[in-house]
Amino acid sequence: MKTSVIVQNLKCGGCANTIVSKLSEIENISDIDVQVDESTISFTFINKEDTFLVKEKLKKIGYPSVDDENTIVSKTKSYISCATGKFK
Numbered sequence: 001m002k003t004s005v006i007v008q009n010l011k012c013g014g015c016a017n018t019i020v021s022k023l024s025e026i027e028n029i030s031d032i033d034v035q036v037d038e039s040t041i042s043f044t045f046i047n048k049e050d051t052f053l054v055k056e057k058l059k060k061i062g063y064p065s066v067d068d069e070n071t072i073v074s075k076t077k078s079y080i081s082c083a084t085g086k087f088k
Contacts, residue, residue: 002031003051004042007063008070009078012036015063018085022061026053039066 009015016034019041023032028046035042041058045051055065062077064070 001046002042002044004040005051005055005058006038006040006066007058008039008066008068009063009075010034010036010039010041011078011082012086014082014084014086015078016085018061018081019058019063021085022057022081023054026050026057029054 010019013036016036019034020032023029023041023043028050029043031042031044033042034040041054043054045054058064059068059074060077061081062074062079063081064074
């Protein structure tokens with residue numbers, strides 16, 4: 001099945017590179033597509049539980065969903081993830 005998540009702190013291609021790289025590590029997640037302009041991440045999943053893993057991973061690397069609080073820690077993590085993604 002396919003779904004999308006709207007996230008916070010998504011600014012550029014560096015962010016997108018990091019998100020694709022990190023979400024690719026999750027088993028049963030594929031066809032990851034990041035739309036920077038809309039702040040959306042679309043992906044294919046097998047089990048409903050996999051979507052929770054994606055949201056948790058995104059939050060961990062600084063891109064919480066719009067339903068989650070966007071703390072200063074999240075903003076800092078996204079900045080670091082963005083910078084890391086620019087070097088890949």
